[in-house]
Amino acid sequence: MISSLRGMNDILEENYERFTHFINTATNIAQKYGFHFIETPLLEETALFKRSVGESSDIVGKEMYQFIDKGENDVCLRPEGTAGVVRAFIQKKLDKAGGTHRYFYHGSMFRYERPQKGRLRQFHQFGVESFGVESVYEDAAMIMMAADILLACGIGYRLQLNSLGDSNCMPPYKENLVNFVTKLEDKICEDCVRRVATNPIRVLDCKNSTCQDLYATAPKLINNLCSTCQDDFDKLKKILDANSIAYEINTNLVRGLDYYSKTAFEFVSDDIGSQSAIAGGGRYDRLVEFLDGRPTPAVGFAMGIERLMELIQMPEVKREGYYIGAMDDEAVDLVMNLAHKKRQTDKTTIDYKAKNLKNHLKGADKANARFCCVIGTDELENGTIWIKDLEEKIENKIPIMEF
RNA sequence: GUGGGAUUAGCUCAGUUGGUUAGAGCACUGGUUUGUGGUGCCGGGGGUCACGGGUUCGAGCCCCGCAUCCCACCCCA
Numbered sequence A: 001m002i003s004s005l006r007g008m009n010d011i012l013e014e015n016y017e018r019f020t021h022f023i024n025t026a027t028n029i030a031q032k033y034g035f036h037f038i039e040t041p042l043l044e045e046t047a048l049f050k051r052s053v054g055e056s057s058d059i060v061g062k063e064m065y066q067f068i069d070k071g072e073n074d075v076c077l078r079p080e081g082t083a084g085v086v087r088a089f090i091q092k093k094l095d096k097a098g099g100t101h102r103y104f105y106h107g108s109m110f111r112y113e114r115p116q117k118g119r120l121r122q123f124h125q126f127g128v129e130s131f132g133v134e135s136v137y138e139d140a141a142m143i144m145m146a147a148d149i150l151l152a153c154g155i156g157y158r159l160q161l162n163s164l165g166d167s168n169c170m171p172p173y174k175e176n177l178v179n180f181v182t183k184l185e186d187k188i189c190e191d192c193v194r195r196v197a198t199n200p201i202r203v204l205d206c207k208n209s210t211c212q213d214l215y216a217t218a219p220k221l222i223n224n225l226c227s228t229c230q231d232d233f234d235k236l237k238k239i240l241d242a243n244s245i246a247y248e249i250n251t252n253l254v255r256g257l258d259y260y261s262k263t264a265f266e267f268v269s270d271d272i273g274s275q276s277a278i279a280g281g282g283r284y285d286r287l288v289e290f291l292d293g294r295p296t297p298a299v300g301f302a303m304g305i306e307r308l309m310e311l312i313q314m315p316e317v318k319r320e321g322y323y324i325g326a327m328d329d330e331a332v333d334l335v336m337n338l339a340h341k342k343r344q345t346d347k348t349t350i351d352y353k354a355k356n357l358k359n360h361l362k363g364a365d366k367a368n369a370r371f372c373c374v375i376g377t378d379e380l381e382n383g384t385i386w387i388k389d390l391e392e393k394i395e396n397k398i399p400i401m402e403f
Numbered sequence B: 001g002u003g004g005g006a007u008u009a010g011c012u013c014a015g016u017u018g019g020u021u022a023g024a025g026c027a028c029u030g031g032u033u034u035g036u037g038g039u040g041c042c043g044g045g046g047g048u049c050a051c052g053g054g055u056u057c058g059a060g061c062c063c064c065g066c067a068u069c070c071c072a073c074c075c076c077a
Helices: A011-034 A044-056 A060-062 A082-091 A138-151 A170-182 A190-198 A198-203 A209-217 A227-242 A306-309 A328-340 A357-366 A376-381
Strands: A043-047 A066-068 A072-078 A101-110 A122-131 A159-164 A261-270 A276-284 A297-306 A322-327 A348-350 A371-375 A386-391 A394-399
Touching: A011 A101, A011 A138, A011 A348, A043 A044, A043 A082, A043 A376, A044 A060, A044 A072, A044 A082, A082 A122, A082 A297, A122 A138, A122 A306, A138 A276, A138 A297, A138 A328, A170 A190, A170 A198, A170 A306, A190 A198, A198 A209, A227 A261, A261 A297, A276 A306, A276 A357, A297 A306, A297 A348, A306 A357, A322 A328, A322 A357, A328 A348, A328 A376, A357 A371, A371 A376, A376 A386
Parallel strands: A322 A348, A322 A371
Antiparallel strands: A043 A072, A066 A072, A101 A122, A122 A297, A159 A261, A261 A276, A276 A297, A371 A386, A386 A394
């Protein structure tokens, strides 16, 4: 038997119901916020991700499905969605057109990681990206949209917030931190030594308690923001307060992708194990420029659909449509004919075998039909059909012509 | 990538110190004497015990390998 590749799952049956329910709910809400659907290719030039996500990130450094195609192009399966959307935005010259452009997308992402619960090699994200709005109100709207989607799906969460600063305050802070940590280099753990070289801010997040003690007096970015960043961060908190969105400040929250600046946020669930981030995003004002576009402010977030799936509260399934069965072999052809007619307007289930009434009622239950319709000898003779409303428990016979 | 655990029917799991034809519940399917369901009763199908080796007279059970999933690290959605 050939089975699917490691970390790559099929989505079917009950999982498909959950999956589509989420997509429909999220799509609906994104549209209410004025976002439009965008679809970008799964395969992109490798350079796109190296330049956007950043070569220092784990995603690009060791998790990409990268290969040389038959035309000798260096390509890879997208590990995240933002880079492709930004590329499309620039390619369509919307950066030069000006104005605001808001998109949402959903689809497969690929990362060559060791799978565990909530971490797959092919997984699905729902994401949104907003271009051209510098105002921090847009950051707040993003967070509110994500919160609305989670709420609509009945998913509980904790919202963590941080500011990563901008090109004014981040570089000097980073230098400051590197100096601080470098002095401790012989005392900190191996991972931290590596982090100093790749993504220094991550050391603050280290789980090693020795490291944590050493970093207690480390400079915090949140105390070193420039006035613009500080004002925006304060304003963001005010907007969220005014709209009853609860949050906690996590000064160690660092997005793993290099392109983020200023607002960074993460929605976390305590009910799905160690892979607890269910949505994450933030502002990325410099990314369009990095990818050769005209400087354009932007903000976005992405949600991990598989992680949300088991948290989604599914709406109660209601009885729907018709079930039609025959109690006599001679009636089967007629049943088939009626079903074809009924299917033009309603969901209709049909049993091809003649059975007694009890079994048809059982079948109608199993199909979760609202109406159980049966044709037996009596009905054949009189040209009628027996119909029972399984919810209201009302039954009657009507002429077949009126069915 | 590192360390640990698990793997028996479609699903959730039993399976004794290694010993005959490997079990249960649920699900599926059929019947239930006269046309009333979701919740009665009786029956039926379904397993290369993940896979590959080894030890043994004999392996679901012991040993080695491998795959997948799970947990932690790491990372992130």
